[in-house]
Amino acid sequence: FMGNKTEKAELGRATWRFLHTMMARFPENPTPHDRQSLHDFMMLFSRLYPCGECAVHFNKLLETYPPQTSSRLAASQWLCAMHNKVNERVHKPIYDCSDILSKYPCGCDDGEAEDIT
Numbered sequence: 776f777m778g779n780k781t782e783k784a785e786l787g788r789a790t791w792r793f794l795h796t797m798m799a800r801f802p803e804n805p806t807p808h809d810r811q812s813l814h815d816f817m818m819l820f821s822r823l824y825p826c827g828e829c830a831v832h833f834n835k836l837l838e839t840y841p842p843q844t845s846s847r848l849a850a851s852q853w854l855c856a857m858h859n860k861v862n863e864r865v866h867k868p869i870y871d872c873s874d875i876l877s878k879y880p881c882g883c884d885d886g887e888a889e890d891i892t
């Protein structure tokens with residue numbers, strides 16, 4: 776149905792925005808605890824994402840490409856590549872990941888500019 780498709784797409788857009796913004800704010804030099812948190816977050820996220828078909832597929836992607844948590848750059852590039860895998864599957868254009876960090880500001884007003892450069 777049309778409604779279903781629209782809602783699935785809206786949920787997808789909002790979720791991707793949140794995930795990319797979270798990666799753009801992940802520490803440049805994460806502690807072991809930061810790294811574990813991101814890893815666990817992504818694994819739980821993929822189990823609980825409320826689109827069954829999407830979650831099953833994303834789970835398989837995570838098995839093949841485990842979350843990269845060693846730095847902000849690694850995490851944001853990894854998620855960009857995962858989003859591109861999904862883009863491929865749903866026949867969306869492939870996105871250029873080269874300047875991903877500047878594309879997802881959070882408006883947090885807490886030294887974001889310094890953090891992102």
Ligand code: FAD
Nearest residue numbers: 784787788790791828829832833855856858859861865870
């Ligand atoms: P979206 O893919 O939602 O992207 C939003 C915006 O992000 C784009 O307009 C672009 O500016 C930017 N962007 C695009 N690619 C990237 C990238 N690689 N890195 C950073 N930014 C980028 N839909 C299905 O039909 N089947 C599925 O199996 C499916 N699996 C999904 C799994 C997950 C984890 C998520 C979050 C969503 C999934 N979706 C799935 C939804 C789908 O990915 C889209 O969100 C939805 O189709 C809306 O697409 P869109 O064209 O608005 O752009």
